[in-house]
Amino acid sequence: MVKIYLEICGDINLKQAFVSSLPKLLASRTMTIIEEKFQSITIPQIGYIRQAIFVALDDIYQWVPHFKDFNTASNAVLTTTVITKHPVTIEFFPGLKYRTKLLGSDVPGKDLIIGFDIYRQLRDQLQIKANGIAFKKQFRPYSEIPRLFQITDDEQIKEIEQNLIEHSCAESHKDFMKEGKHPLWKN
Structure with a gap:
């Protein structure tokens, strides 16, 4: 994937956010949005650039409302609220890509949840192991997400x-x- 690197005025010592790289399609749309807003020499702020990236994502993937409930392994219910208009390509490993529409949810800490329907379609290529997923000689371990519970009482x-x-x-x-x-x- 070709990437465009964007330099944003910030200071790592002050723990300011940086955008290091974006996919070419997203970067070009983001730069268009920024240029429309900042036509002078003004340097855009990090927050505005982040907002422009989200607007560009919405433009590219075109999310539409779509509600569907799924049962999880822990007997909880996962509700999705949006779906992409156009299919998106997910690259699990170099050489293993899968094209599908994405469902969006507000589940915190989860970037991408893969259902067993996709595993079944890729069962000849993916090996599901106890500690991760393998494809040919490549391996990706499962990542553990800390569970934080808020005490309200x-x-x-x-x-x-x-x-x-x-x-x-x-x-x-x-x-x-x-x-x-x-x-x-x-x-």
């Missing part, structure tokens, strides 16, 4: 705080500096 928060104070914290600074029964002394 004040009682739960107070109980956790109290438990930490009782079992993990030292009584004084002098006790804190000693290795002992308080596990937070190493921090």
Whole structure:
């Protein structure tokens, strides 16, 4: 895939966002949107460039409303809300591509979810293993997504705080500096 590299004014020491590369089709559409807005010498801000990239993505893939429910392995329900008008090519490995329409969902932390219908169609080429997926001599391990749960009940928060104070914290600074029964002394 040909990529165009865009230089954006930013400073890595200030932890500003950078756009390093974009696919050619997306980069050209993004640059058109930026040029339409900034016709002078003004340098566009990172937030505007990010917004322009999302607008360009919408233009390229043309998402349309589409609602469908799927059952997951954990007996939960995954609801999709949009679908692409045109098929998109997914490259699982170099030399293994699959063309399909994409369904969009607001599931956090998931870039792409592949269903078993696609696995079945590619079963002669893909090998599903316990620790990842293989294609010929290439291998991609599964990535683990941390599961974070939000605590909304004040009682739960107070109980956790109290438990930490009782079992993990030292009584004084002098006790804190000693290795002992308080596990937070190493921090």
